[in-house]
Amino acid sequence: xxxxxxxxxxxxxxxxxxxxxxxxxxxxxxxxxxxxxxxxxxxxxxxxxxxxxxxxxxxxxxxxxxxxxxxxxxxxxxxxxxxxxxxxxxxxxxxxxxxxxxxxxxxxxxxxxxxxxxxxxxxxxxxx
Numbered sequence: 001x002x003x004x005x006x007x008x009x010x011x012x013x014x015x016x017x018x019x020x021x022x023x024x025x026x027x028x029x030x031x032x033x034x035x036x037x038x039x040x041x042x043x044x045x046x047x048x049x050x051x052x053x054x055x056x057x058x059x060x061x062x063x064x065x066x067x068x069x070x071x072x073x074x075x076x077x078x079x080x081x082x083x084x085x086x087x088x089x090x091x092x093x094x095x096x097x098x099x100x101x102x103x104x105x106x107x108x109x110x111x112x113x114x115x116x117x118x119x120x121x122x123x124x125x126x127x128x
Contacts, residue, residue: 033104068097
């Protein structure tokens with residue numbers, strides 16, 4: 001049985017073997033999508049920097065997949081007491097992908113929904 005915490009190492013190892021470890025960039029904060037000079041409706045790459053070393057990166061790409069996550073925890077949760085410290089989604093989903101997509105001219109549709117836990121007697125949590 002593969003549990004959620006095991007997925008990332010398994011997928012990372014498969015990616016390293018498939019495309020080569022020298023083609024994988026980790027801990028790079030992407031802050032800008034770069035438009036194609038020949039096609040104003042296309043993204044041709046991205047710019048970012050290393051969060052561990054003083055390095056700046058510019059990536060050229062035939063296709064760009066923006067998968068930064070949603071915008072959970074942008075707002076203070078309404079939970080109180082014991083529930084205030086619980087979270088079911090990553091605290092790093094700040095909505096930066098929405099910003100980059102909007103700035104690059106993307107039509108922003110099919111957003112992830114902001115997580116609001118249902119409350120029920122003697123409990124609270126993700127349901128459905």
